[in-house]
Amino acid sequence: MKELVCITCPRGCRLKVDEKMNVTGNFCPRGKIYAVNELTHPVRVVTSTVKLTGSIYPRVSVKTKDPIPKDKIFNVMDEINKVTLKCPVHIGDIAIKNVLGLGVDIVVTKNINK
Amino acid sequence: MIKKNYDLVVIGGGSAGMAGAIEARKLGIQDILIIEKNDYLGGILNQCVHNGFGLTEFKEELTGPEFMTRLSDQVKELKIDYVLNTTVTSLLPDKTIYASNQEGFYIIKAKSVLVTTGCYERNAGAIMLPGDRPSGVVTAGTAQLYLNIYGYLVGKRVFILGSGDIGLIMARRLTLEGAKVLGVAELCPYSNGLNRNIVQCLEDFHIPLYLSHTVSDVDGYDGILHGITISQVDEHNQIIPGTEKKYECDTLLLSVGLIPNSPLLRDAGVKLSRNKGAIVNERYETSIPGVFSAGNVLHVHDLVDLVTKESRLVAHFIKEYLDGKESAQDKYLDVIASDGVGYVLPHKVSLNNTHDVTFKFRVRKPIKDLNVIFLDKDSEIKKIFKPVLIPSEMTEITLTSEELKKFKNNITVKVEKKI
Ligand SMILES: Cc1cc2nc3c(=O)[nH]c(=O)nc-3n(C[C@H](O)[C@H](O)[C@H](O)COP(=O)(O)OP(=O)(O)OC[C@H]3O[C@@H](n4cnc5c(N)ncnc54)[C@H](O)[C@@H]3O)c2cc1C
Ligand code: SF4
Numbered sequence: 454m455k456e457l458v459c460i461t462c463p464r465g466c467r468l469k470v471d472e473k474m475n476v477t478g479n480f481c482p483r484g485k486i487y488a489v490n491e492l493t494h495p496v497r498v499v500t501s502t503v504k505l506t507g508s509i510y511p512r513v514s515v516k517t518k519d520p521i522p523k524d525k526i527f528n529v530m531d532e533i534n535k536v537t538l539k540c541p542v543h544i545g546d547i548a549i550k551n552v553l554g555l556g557v558d559i560v561v562t563k564n565i566n567k
Numbered sequence: 568m569i570k571k572n573y574d575l576v577v578i579g580g581g582s583a584g585m586a587g588a589i590e591a592r593k594l595g596i597q598d599i600l601i602i603e604k605n606d607y608l609g610g611i612l613n614q615c616v617h618n619g620f621g622l623t624e625f626k627e628e629l630t631g632p633e634f635m636t637r638l639s640d641q642v643k644e645l646k647i648d649y650v651l652n653t654t655v656t657s658l659l660p661d662k663t664i665y666a667s668n669q670e671g672f673y674i675i676k677a678k679s680v681l682v683t684t685g686c687y688e689r690n691a692g693a694i695m696l697p698g699d700r701p702s703g704v705v706t707a708g709t710a711q712l713y714l715n716i717y718g719y720l721v722g723k724r725v726f727i728l729g730s731g732d733i734g735l736i737m738a739r740r741l742t743l744e745g746a747k748v749l750g751v752a753e754l755c756p757y758s759n760g761l762n763r764n765i766v767q768c769l770e771d772f773h774i775p776l777y778l779s780h781t782v783s784d785v786d787g788y789d790g791i792l793h794g795i796t797i798s799q800v801d802e803h804n805q806i807i808p809g810t811e812k813k814y815e816c817d818t819l820l821l822s823v824g825l826i827p828n829s830p831l832l833r834d835a836g837v838k839l840s841r842n843k844g845a846i847v848n849e850r851y852e853t854s855i856p857g858v859f860s861a862g863n864v865l866h867v868h869d870l871v872d873l874v875t876k877e878s879r880l881v882a883h884f885i886k887e888y889l890d891g892k893e894s895a896q897d898k899y900l901d902v903i904a905s906d907g908v909g910y911v912l913p914h915k916v917s918l919n920n921t922h923d924v925t926f927k928f929r930v931r932k933p934i935k936d937l938n939v940i941f942l943d944k945d946s947e948i949k950k951i952f953k954p955v956l957i958p959s960e961m962t963e964i965t966l967t968s969e970e971l972k973k974f975k976n977n978i979t980v981k982v983e984k985k986i
Binding site: 457458459460461464465467497498499500501502504510511512514516523526527530544562563564 | 613616617618628630632633636714715716717718740743744761762763765766767771
């Protein structure tokens with residue numbers, strides 16, 4: 454029996470997983486998916502900012518469009534810190550395509566026009 | 568262009584203000600103005616670049632800026648008037664509003680007002696932090712603003728006091744940007760942040776959490792932070808001698824609570840509760856008829872989804888008020904937070920009320936296997952079993968209009984361990 458906290462959403466359900474990967478304590482189905490993933494290959498969404506030029510704001514926020522393997526977080530941060538974007542930027546703009554070949558894009562999460 | 572008269576003026580263009588204005592427009596209120604002091608809408612969410620927002624509001628997991636853009640897009644689509652870079656300096660009891668910006672000073676008459684000015688962070692003075700007051704002691708939200716909006720890292724070796732969510736989020740953010748976060752000290756024997764933040768902000772990065780610990784000294788004799796000392800506390804929050812641990816650090820982040828930003832309301836003569844938010848009835852109307860309040864200026868919410876839900880509800884009451892369904896002479900039942908309950912909202916319920924009312928409250932301490940009990944003075948009216956409640960999560964319980972009719976003296980709310 455393993456106990457873990459589902460971090461898929463802020464509700465933070467306390468999950469119990471037995472040897473046969475049966476999950477209990479989840480409020481919604483995503484808790485089950487989380488528990489199985491977390492015990493086999495843990496992933497996280499990384500959020501950060503990148504440099505922005507031509508704007509009164511020197512940074513714009515970004516995220517990994519999908520979760521990436523947990524052990525790649527710092528490698529992905531290194532890539533994010535190499536990028537500079539030019540104003541204007543819009544939600545969904547791609548800052549890095551297929552970062553480190555993980556099959557996930559880094560996308561902008563804010564509109565900045567000035 | 569700011570006009571002289573409005574049906575509804577919304578003070579503060581954060582999530583609460585925008586959600587309230589959007590719903591008000593959908594309900595048919597025409598003349599609406601949102602007044603925002605920053606040069607952008609969205610309030611604090613602009614700097615909350617992490618994700619986890621919007622699961623109930625939009626059924627999607629969004630970052631703070633994405634969440635607030637969904638709202639500001641609707642404000643624009645619905646052609647709701649808003650002014651930026653404009654600060655409300657006073658609210659008068661007759662709902663006259665003074666506002667000022669670079670172009671000038673405005674006197675605005677509002678038929679109704681929604682105050683959604685958010686909250687601010689408790690600082691070193693507010694918690695009587697011992698020791699020196701050097702540079703390098705900053706609130707977590709300030710560090711978040713510097714880093715996420717302006718791109719400045721506040722320090723390289725950081726200690727965090729308080730396990731509130733903003734502190735936990737910043738522990739991860741600073742670590743990702745190359746700072747060393749030495750630890751988080753929490754006065755309570757439990758964390759005040761959401762479980763998920765303990766896991767993905769601390770445990771993921773092996774950042775230690777010291778429960779029942781506080782900062783007992785700050786070393787910054789020459790105006791620059793050199794280090795701090797933390798000590799363990801007993802059950803009365805008294806420092807236990809001999810438990811000191813010293814850390815060399817250049818930054819101490821404070822994540823020790825939020826306080827409603829309510830001076831406008833206070834100066835207007837609105838009665839405030841102990842937690843500094845307005846005292847409101849079941850329609851979220853303050854002691855001044857036609858002045859309503861929602862969001863973090865009313866009570867601190869854990870999740871923005873709860874903020875927007877509250878504010879949308881309040882828009883319905885504003886519409887009723889403007890349609891003349893006011894009840895200023897109503898008699899009220901007081902709502903009393905009793906054993907184990909920190910606060911309850913609304914603070915009073917009209918005897919004329921004919922609706923179901925959702926009560927929002929927080930427990931004082933984590934408690935398992937408990938009953939939430941609603942009493943009319945001493946006689947029990949309703950009892951609800953809950954497996955677990957914790958202070959960092961707001962609880963909502965709805966009483967039907969039928970149930971509410973049974974209360975004659977007051978509405979007392981308490982929690983009790985199930986025996
Ligand atoms: C530092 C910090 C971090 C947070 N992080 C999270 C998080 O990660 N997740 C989460 O769900 N919640 C978070 N919260 C809680 C968050 O505040 C709420 O979820 C929600 O965004 C609050 O919305 P609001 O509209 O009540 O307040 P705010 O977003 O603070 O909006 C208030 C607005 O009023 C404006 N204003 C204030 N006074 C005046 C005036 N006199 N005249 C004109 N305008 C004025 C302000 O400029 C601001 O735009 C955080 C809060 C803080 C303080
Ligand atoms: S199980 Fe569902 S509701 Fe519970 S934390 Fe996970 S995602 Fe959220």
